[in-house]
Amino acid sequence: MTNVDVIIAGAGIWGSTLARRFAEAGRKVLVLEKRQNVGGNVRCEIDSETGIEIHSYGSHIFHTSLPQVWEFINRFTTFNGYQHKVLARYKGKTYFLPLGLTLVNSFFNVELTPAELPEFMADEKHSSAIFDAFFRGYTSKQWGRAPEDVDPSIIKRVPVRSTYDVNYFNDYCQGIPLNGYNSIFENLLNHPNITVKCGLGVKLEDGVFKVGTDELPNVPLYYSGPVDALFDYKLGVLPWRTLRFETERLDIADYQGTSVVNYTEAEVPYTRIHEFKHYHPELKDIMAKPKTIIMREYSAEWKLGDEPYYPIDNLKSRELLAAYKVEAAKIPNLVLGGRLGAYKYFDMDKSIESALKVEIN
Numbered sequence: 001m002t003n004v005d006v007i008i009a010g011a012g013i014w015g016s017t018l019a020r021r022f023a024e025a026g027r028k029v030l031v032l033e034k035r036q037n038v039g040g041n042v043r044c045e046i047d048s049e050t051g052i053e054i055h056s057y058g059s060h061i062f063h064t065s066l067p068q069v070w071e072f073i074n075r076f077t078t079f080n081g082y083q084h085k086v087l088a089r090y091k092g093k094t095y096f097l098p099l100g101l102t103l104v105n106s107f108f109n110v111e112l113t114p115a116e117l118p119e120f121m122a123d124e125k126h127s128s129a130i131f132d133a134f135f136r137g138y139t140s141k142q143w144g145r146a147p148e149d150v151d152p153s154i155i156k157r158v159p160v161r162s163t164y165d166v167n168y169f170n171d172y173c174q175g176i177p178l179n180g181y182n183s184i185f186e187n188l189l190n191h192p193n194i195t196v197k198c199g200l201g202v203k204l205e206d207g208v209f210k211v212g213t214d215e216l217p218n219v220p221l222y223y224s225g226p227v228d229a230l231f232d233y234k235l236g237v238l239p240w241r242t243l244r245f246e247t248e249r250l251d252i253a254d255y256q257g258t259s260v261v262n263y264t265e266a267e268v269p270y271t272r273i274h275e276f277k278h279y280h281p282e283l284k285d286i287m288a289k290p291k292t293i294i295m296r297e298y299s300a301e302w303k304l305g306d307e308p309y310y311p312i313d314n315l316k317s318r319e320l321l322a323a324y325k326v327e328a329a330k331i332p333n334l335v336l337g338g339r340l341g342a343y344k345y346f347d348m349d350k351s352i353e354s355a356l357k358v359e360i361n
């Protein structure tokens, strides 16, 4: 492990973007990844029986309005032009999200115009009905709260679209990589100045970075693992929500006619069902096969050892994070980043943006 200018701990989208930038600037980069493969939570697996790309850590749709990010990522993949739509199933009926003219008109069986929508939604009776159907149960499952504890005021913060646009994201650049998500990481990390080693977690012992018992070279280290784990949880454990996935292979061509359906009632134990083949409508052979794969997603309480998915933002966690940042600032050569290092939910584009902002010196 000599002849290294920079070490990157974690080969997710943040670490891999950064590795590429350092490599292109002429630095020798060592990427150390704790898991057996690169890609972090964007990692997918191709089902050998059906050829379907399974998003192992939940559905990932690339979307951005950041031109520099779109330009960067398009050097490493070509997107298929998929535009994300999310449906919501409530009391046996299916509706288009997000909250807009399509949802409101079909839910109340009315024909409002864009100009009429704001006044209609300002009526407490209507906003409460929408809140109860689409937000209360879903939010309670997502965050593990009793439905009555979900604050109805959140509906006031949910933007209402006064159009029939059912594109889930507002971003004008969207898609799924034609060659799959894993190819992005293969391409990002395929550079003569980058060495990748998987199955090696970086730890900090008495102020020294190590893998196993081996000391790492004393060079700048960019760490995108959990910040509390780096300090052996000495100040406390930062809390997360975790997810559990149940995957099923079905002998039918199409289960739900779309990639994601949210189940908004509190009584349905899962939050959503993903059907992955719909992310690749261009793969006509796979689409036509009488086989599909669905994945039910359950939100669950997190304990140490579980996969961390969503950070829990509250006063206590903010204070704990601030205390860990103070510890991190005492370690020369250490830079924290990514969703685990920053303890912050980032979409992929924001992770890339953050890695593009790191000063290369």
Ligand SMILES: Cc1cc2nc3c(=O)[nH]c(=O)nc-3n(C[C@H](O)[C@H](O)[C@H](O)COP(=O)(O)OP(=O)(O)OC[C@H]3O[C@@H](n4cnc5c(N)ncnc54)[C@H](O)[C@@H]3O)c2cc1C
Pocket: 009, 010, 011, 012, 013, 014, 015, 032, 033, 034, 035, 038, 039, 040, 041, 042, 057, 058, 059, 060, 061, 062, 063, 200, 201, 202, 203, 224, 225, 226, 243, 309, 310, 337, 338, 339, 340, 346, 347, 348, 349, 351
């Ligand atoms: C359910 C879900 C759905 C999502 N859907 C979308 C979506 O549709 N679109 C979108 O843009 N974003 C989505 N995201 C966000 C996306 O997953 C993140 O933006 C992305 O994974 C962040 O990349 P990262 O590199 O920061 O972290 P990660 O992907 O978590 O990568 C961190 C890497 O560090 C490794 N590591 C940890 N500790 C160590 C250590 N000590 N030493 C070495 N390596 C270590 C980990 O194994 C991991 O590979 C979703 C997130 C969730 C939770």
